[in-house]
Amino acid sequence: MRERIIPIALSTLMILSVAAALLKEELKPWKRYQSRYHQIMRAQLREGEVRISRPERSPLERKIEMAARGKKLIIQFRNERGESERCLTCHLGLEEISPNHPVERTGCIACHGGDRLALDVKAAHRGLVRSDEKSCGGSSCHKDIVGSIKHEKIRRCFECHYDLSDS
Known part of the structure; x- marks a missing residue:
């Protein structure tokens, strides 16, 4: 009987560990941000507020569109310096803020600082430039x-x- 209890206990522990890991992954904050963005985009689409401005879409725009349709994914792109950034994973909808500084070219980190690869709020915002004095002409x-x-x-x-x- 004892030989059966140990494998059953280990199997149960393994199943619980996998379930806990899956739950932890599903509860990542960036997934909540994307879900909220998806709700807002659906409401705006119903109200006719969202319009597609260009027929040609970049890979970044395609990823953002997939996220807007509800697919939760990490949005990573390379800026003109060849550095990968993941800021838009949480900050969906900010990609079109400045036509003079397109996210695909300039990125976010060049002006705003922060950790370009982090997906945790605290880690991603570490080193964030919170003052306009240090952005635009104040840096380089x-x-x-x-x-x-x-x-x-x-x-x-x-x-x-x-x-x-x-x-």
């Missing part, structure tokens, strides 16, 4: 050209981004 992107622009809206940047000004 526009420092050389922003100060030479005389347009009033751009000049207002210098009220906070004093490190961009020549004066």
